[in-house]
Amino acid sequence: MARISRAIRNFIHYGPLLASFIIVLVTIMTTLAILAGTPISSIRLPSGRVTWQHHPTVKTFLNLTVFLILAMLTTYHFISCMIHGPGFVKHNWKPEKKKLEARLQWCQECQGFKCPRSHHCRKCGRCVKKMDHHCPWINACVGHKNHAHFMRFLFYASIGCGYGGANFGLHCG
DSSP states (O other): OHHHHHHHHHHSSHHHHHHHHHHHHHHHHHHHHHHHTSOEEEEEOTTSOEEEEEOOOHHHHHHHHHHHHHHHHHHHHHHHHHHHOOOBOOTTOOOSSGGGGGGSOEETTTTEEOOTTOEEETTTTEEETTOOEEETTTTEEEOTTTHHHHHHHHHHHHHHHHHHHHHHHHHHO
C-alpha cells in the first residue's frame, strides 16, 4: 500500500502530469489520423440529406491495433516506473561483516553506510541502489528496481511516437 501512495504522490507533479498529457495527446491524434485514412463514401438519404460513412478496412484495424498496443505498453511501463520505485538503501544500514565497513562510504544525510553502487539523491532525500538519475518525467529516481521499466518506457514511447508520426504524415499530410 505504501508503494501505491508513493506513486500517487509522485504522479501529482508537473513532470508525470505533462508526460501523461503527451501520451494521451499522441494516442488521440494518431487514432484520429488512422481513422481519417479510412475510405469514405457519401450516401444520399431518402430525405435528400447527404451523409458520410467510413468503411474501415482490415489494414486500418491492424494499423490501429498495433499503435494502441504500443500506447498501452508505454503507459504500463510509465506507471510501473513510479509504482516500483528505484530501490532505496535502508536507513542506518550496516554490512553484516564489520570488516566490510572500511570499504564502504558513509552517507552523512542518511546516517548509514552506502551499499556498493548506491548514491544519495538530494531530491528524494535517500540513498538509491544502483542510481542512474533522478527523472523529472516520473518524479523519482531511476535505480535498481525500476530501471528495466524505465528503459522499456523509453523504448515503447520512441517507437510509438515514430509510428504515430508516420501515420500522421501518411494520412493527414
